[in-house]
Amino acid sequence: MNAHGNARTNTRGSARRNAGRVAAATVALATAVGLAAPGAAAAPRGPLEGIWRTEGYGLLIAVDGDHVTTYDVTGHSCVPGWITGTRSGPPGPDGTIRYAVGNLALTLTPKGRDRAVEREEGGVGTKSLSRLDALPPLCATPAPNDPLAVFDRFWENFEENYPFFAAKGIDWHAVRDEKRRTITPATTVDQLQAVFTDMLRPLGDAHTGLARVVDGQPKAVFDGQRPGTTVQTDELTARARQAAAAQLTGPEQLFAGDRLGVGRLPGGIGYLRVSSFSDYTDGDFPSQADELDRALDAVLAGPNRPTGLVVDVRLNGGGSDSLALRIAARLTDRPYVAYRKVARNDPADPTKFTRPEPITVRPSAGARFTGPVAVLTSSISTSAAETFTQAMMGRSPHVLRVGENTQGVFSDILIKTLSPDFLVVLPNEKYLARDGGTFDGPGIPPDVRTPVFTPAELAGLKDSALSTARRMLARNAQNAQNAQGDQNVRGREQ
Numbered sequence: 001m002n003a004h005g006n007a008r009t010n011t012r013g014s015a016r017r018n019a020g021r022v023a024a025a026t027v028a029l030a031t032a033v034g035l036a037a038p039g040a041a042a043a044p045r046g047p048l049e050g051i052w053r054t055e056g057y058g059l060l061i062a063v064d065g066d067h068v069t070t071y072d073v074t075g076h077s078c079v080p081g082w083i084t085g086t087r088s089g090p091p092g093p094d095g096t097i098r099y100a101v102g103n104l105a106l107t108l109t110p111k112g113r114d115r116a117v118e119r120e121e122g123g124v125g126t127k128s129l130s131r132l133d134a135l136p137p138l139c140a141t142p143a144p145n146d147p148l149a150v151f152d153r154f155w156e157n158f159e160e161n162y163p164f165f166a167a168k169g170i171d172w173h174a175v176r177d178e179k180r181r182t183i184t185p186a187t188t189v190d191q192l193q194a195v196f197t198d199m200l201r202p203l204g205d206a207h208t209g210l211a212r213v214v215d216g217q218p219k220a221v222f223d224g225q226r227p228g229t230t231v232q233t234d235e236l237t238a239r240a241r242q243a244a245a246a247q248l249t250g251p252e253q254l255f256a257g258d259r260l261g262v263g264r265l266p267g268g269i270g271y272l273r274v275s276s277f278s279d280y281t282d283g284d285f286p287s288q289a290d291e292l293d294r295a296l297d298a299v300l301a302g303p304n305r306p307t308g309l310v311v312d313v314r315l316n317g318g319g320s321d322s323l324a325l326r327i328a329a330r331l332t333d334r335p336y337v338a339y340r341k342v343a344r345n346d347p348a349d350p351t352k353f354t355r356p357e358p359i360t361v362r363p364s365a366g367a368r369f370t371g372p373v374a375v376l377t378s379s380i381s382t383s384a385a386e387t388f389t390q391a392m393m394g395r396s397p398h399v400l401r402v403g404e405n406t407q408g409v410f411s412d413i414l415i416k417t418l419s420p421d422f423l424v425v426l427p428n429e430k431y432l433a434r435d436g437g438t439f440d441g442p443g444i445p446p447d448v449r450t451p452v453f454t455p456a457e458l459a460g461l462k463d464s465a466l467s468t469a470r471r472m473l474a475r476n477a478q479n480a481q482n483a484q485g486d487q488n489v490r491g492r493e494q
Contacts (some may be wrong), residue, residue, distance in 0.1 A: 270306030277319025318383030
């Protein structure tokens with residue numbers, strides 16, 4: 001839950017199948033925290049009291065005493081957002097206040113009278129806030145919810161926030177002109193849902209989705225996917241797990257309700273299966289981080305240090321970027337930039353973004369491994385699994401990527417309230433690589449391409465990606481050992 005209207009932690013769990021992943025996660029989160037009720041904030045009584053506008057994200061944050069609520073805004077609409085939080089604990093030394101939102105949390109930190117910074121537990125980066133004197137007039141009265149108004153709100157949320165129309169060759173204005181003429185006062189909710197789905201499908205974006213509110217409960221009705229994506233089924237998952245297990249020297253140690261698995265491969269190579277970056281426990285984010293640390297200690301700590309490490313995120317549908325970086329922090333002894341985050345911040349200009357914010361991997365105080373590492377990826381590897389893979393690309397020595405392209409979606413997702421009937425999901429950020437580009441769309445390519453979850457591989461319980469990574473890591477480890485031996489010999493000769 002990235003509480004500026006974004007969702008990442010607990011909204012991209014890989015335990016779910018691909019179909020319905022984002023929208024279903026949206027439903028779960030929106031249901032857990034409830035939809036924010038409208039209401040203006042009280043007159044300022046402290047440094048954070050009042051109304052704040054985020055830079056980008058189309059969001060207003062209202063702080064009133066111990067409570068925080070949100071509004072989703074576009075150029076022509078303002079509706080109550082889905083977030084409502086309650087203050088948790090006293091202010092920090094710098095004035096930071098923590099607000100609990102379900103089992104997650106956000107913090108607000110004042111930066112003078114008219115500026116503030118927002119962070120989300122489980123996310124990475126910050127959001128800049130500026131104070132408003134009051135709620136905009138659009139927010140003062142209930143927004144219209146007739147079919148045409150809801151259609152316009154849907155279209156405008158994408159028009160002002162979505163970064164990838166040009167890259168995908170989509171003329172969003174032409175789409176509006178075609179679809180808007182089909183909307184009349186008599187358009188039903190079912191018909192409106194069909195129109196929205198028709199508009200979302202060509203984007204081929206796994207971070208777009210639609211949820212329908214039925215009997216007071218949101219229900220996923222559409223989730224985008226990149227064309228050609230492997231559909232994750234229970235059968236595929238089971239057979240893929242069996243094929244990987246056949247190469248281990250013993251049973252996996254299971255953590256986080258089976259979302260994490262630790263094992264050993266021949267030659268002393270460690271194996272870490274990460275099937276999700278969320279839902280490790282039923283508790284708060286610190287408890288999830290602790291559970292991840294337990295798994296990392298199992299594979300990295302102790303006397304039997306691995307000679308190499310395979311991290312398998314092929315069945316990982318995403319979760320928390322912060323948890324992903326927690327693994328990266330165990331695999332380096334020096335800080336480095338994982339990526340830089342930007343968000344669209346000009347509703348009228350899709351080329352304008354916030355200032356790039358570097359996200360840094362910092363070495364962990366826990367047991368670390370700096371030897372050869374391979375990451376296994378697939379088209380199912382989505383979102384936080386991809387930001388993890390991107391973070392590993394900055395590591396030295398080089399991390400070998402084996403398998404196939406990742407899904408190609410990196411942004412936190414915005415959850416926007418459209419009406420009493422609909423919530424919509426969309427991205428608004430880019431995660432910049434060192435050259436300033438992104439992997440959005442095609443995904444991160446492997447260094448070594450192998451079959452992944454093909455019918456032939458699954459039928460024969462084969463795992464070419466894992467066996468290739470094993471072979472290459474063993475060779476790298478042997479080369480490193482030989483180089484160390486040569487260096488020792490030279491040292492003795494001197």
